[in-house]
Amino acid sequence: MSEVLQARPRRREYWNSRMGVILAVAGGAVGLGNFVRFPGQVAQYGGGAFMVAYLVAFLLLGLPICWVEWTMGRRGGSFGAHSCPSILVVLTRCSRMRYAGLLQMLVPVIIYMYYVNIEAWCLGYAVNFCSGAMDFDMVADSGAFFGRFVGITGNGDGFGFGLGHVGTYLTLCFVVNFVLIYRGISRGIEWFCKYAMPMLFLLAVIVLVRVLTLGTPNLARPHDNVMNGLGFMWNPEKVLLEKQVFNEAGRAEWVLERELIGEEAIAEARALARNNPVRRVVVRDMWTQLRNPQLWVAAAGQIFFSLSVGFGLILTYASYLKKDDDIVLSGLAATSANEFAEISLGGLITIPAAVAFLGVAGVAGMGTFGLGFNVLPLVFSQMPGGALFGALFFFLLFLAAVTSSLSLLQPGIAFLEESMHITRRQSVAILGYVTAVGASFVAYFSKDLKALDTIDFWVGTFMVFVLASMQIVVFSWVMGIDRGMAEMRRGAAIGVPGAYRFILRWVTPLFLLTVFGMWIYFELLNMDGGDVSAYVRDIFIVQDKVALLSLAMLALVLGLGLLLMRSRAHYEQVADRAAKEEGRR
Template identity: 25%
Template structure:
């Protein structure tokens, strides 16, 4: 079956696309990864650089992926063929591979969250949070919940764009925001709220000035991770988008809502941590479970609070996981003419198998996370920006579609030169620093 014979679905509504993209961006990166990144990189200093990076780099880079996706109407690999530059398809392949690796360990972490949601009702982790986390983070139990989460993800993706993904995110994203707001109201009443807000929201200029070299790559990796950039998701989602949509406006809404969820998550997590005296960032990948889980155990209504909090995280994880799986399924449908349900079943099974090592050894999971966030995501963004900025001639024209303000070419042209030079320089710097840091990590581990 040729590419031209494939009939592709379209988003039924604009809000469906925006919520699906927000659902992709909003996930474990916002609620699991973001708090311990803030803790490890200087609190509010990290928050400032992260917000600047999202606004100045993340949104323009998102438009880059939108251009490739909508113009080609194909998955990340075939997109470059369709645009007449098949020699660049390796960039799409890198994004698909990155998303595949991320989903493999992401599902394991989501399995932990699922287990904690149910365990909250019984108070299973209340007595000894660290002991409980260590008992479920690795081994057969972790593999079992990894499988459960992958099944749930596959069921939604198998239902299709409109009846599966679009319908699911229209429920999940508003529910996520409502539950987070409720939890913020609760966290505001805790004894450590003021100290937590001080740490989280009051940056020290000296910390930013002295530590920006370490904060910048961490903020960049977090931004790319939470915005779903560099893994082919936004290319795939934009491939289902009509030409009447304003890419810049939609991208702004997606980034704004995604960033809002990260900020809201911090307003929940840090008051809780400071209430029981847990140092932010000290728990690494298990911080959400050991630190926050232990704090929840000590507050009134702990079982209900725990169930709601970890339920929120499950919703966020599921909304992101379906977007990553959709990238892989889209490739199988476009290239091999596979029926959606069959493609979903086969690919989700392979993802599950690749994720098993991360469910057996926590060090493997941490390594997967660092490689993808520190190297693969920035590299994918960098290469895509090079293509759209310097190789593909119709980029500005594609951005101008759907907006009367851009019809004269002024704003699209300004965006094009902005991504050609400033964004390439910043992302290139991030990539170099991240590669050096990763080399040091691998050297310490294996030498």
């Protein structure tokens, strides 16, 4: 195998088994989004309609970009490139692409800085369930615990080192992540994922059985039961009770009062509407909901972030494959593991459990953190055997977060090793220091989770859209679709449908750009009415200090990356040697 990048022989790392790499990639994808974000999205947009858009996005966006990342990564690795800048330079033979590669590498590293905080929350909640500290009567109690735990009331408030503060768990998470990363691809990441992923699935099945056997926990509130929870999540039609109000211009308009689940609730609402002219019951079927462009943005966004495409994780992991290793079946298997965790486990646990105890009104409109860290702890604390099942549930989220964290760190390790020609020990030390500073920044500026939220929006959402668009353009238009498809099919254990040649060249880029455009229209600029998004307002209008400091920190990390990156001459040499090697092959 050629050594385009390295002047002297270095230890080459590889995955030890096909199952190991599949579980590692699946572990990188499975996270909080599968068990908390996905159920919330499906419930909000009406199960059937959302799932249609979700399936379309999976086939045209998620799966193709996954295969693209696997292909680009393996090809880069076959030239000895493991860091994102080198992989992109090798693939495009253009030394300027090192800057795009640098961004591709920095995105996961920066995401790690806040993601490790969420990982620490999960571990902290698991421990607190074990210690009996999670005993709540209402959602305000669990919300207050969350506020104290992460320090939501003031900057630095959560930065303590006790069972009820995030500091201890943050330190523990750092130690676990960096010990595993230090052990390397095979003995660290692969070894951990081979045990953690099956354990995660097992824990999820145990919690799922508990949830599905809850029935109607409170007989005084017969509407609040598991079946209505499943209905709230999966019914393709939405039955809504609306009320008439007058807007500022004095015009009458109908606004949503609540969603109706269960025949009795619908019958009661219809009776109410018959006698009340300012109330009405509206049924929105699946096809009506599918005409809502925001549903498509939500479904595509969920697929996108759930599969971790565009983050550069798969790119880096795949670079440790051998050049004839299968990537089509492995990519499909890793993707399907993520979908199984998301649909078959996450889709049946979170919302049914929450509705069974709190009813539809207690769940509707909750964001990811609200559902995960306010509603679910309350639900588990009220459930028979709740301390055990709460601990198991948050421990499974912790496992999912660790496997994701490892995948977020590896691109940075690969970059440092290649750029500075240093050992893993040294690269782990440098990355550990940089990410510790960043994670402490996020943990300290905890008021309203402003730092976390700002970085998540601009790096974890906006930049990921940009980088995924770049990846698909590089694959289909710079590498060339013929070369790309040939590379993808080399060593494949199963065939890639011929339609994907057309899909990858035209449909995926256009679909992605359309979704990105709609996301900017609806989420960033709020062009359909109302103010621009809070994230734009924080920076350009209000000039919120923490939001600006967060961007300054991102700029510092970018500056550090530029300083550490090797010279233009080096990357020109890499591009030349890649072109020559390509000719020889």
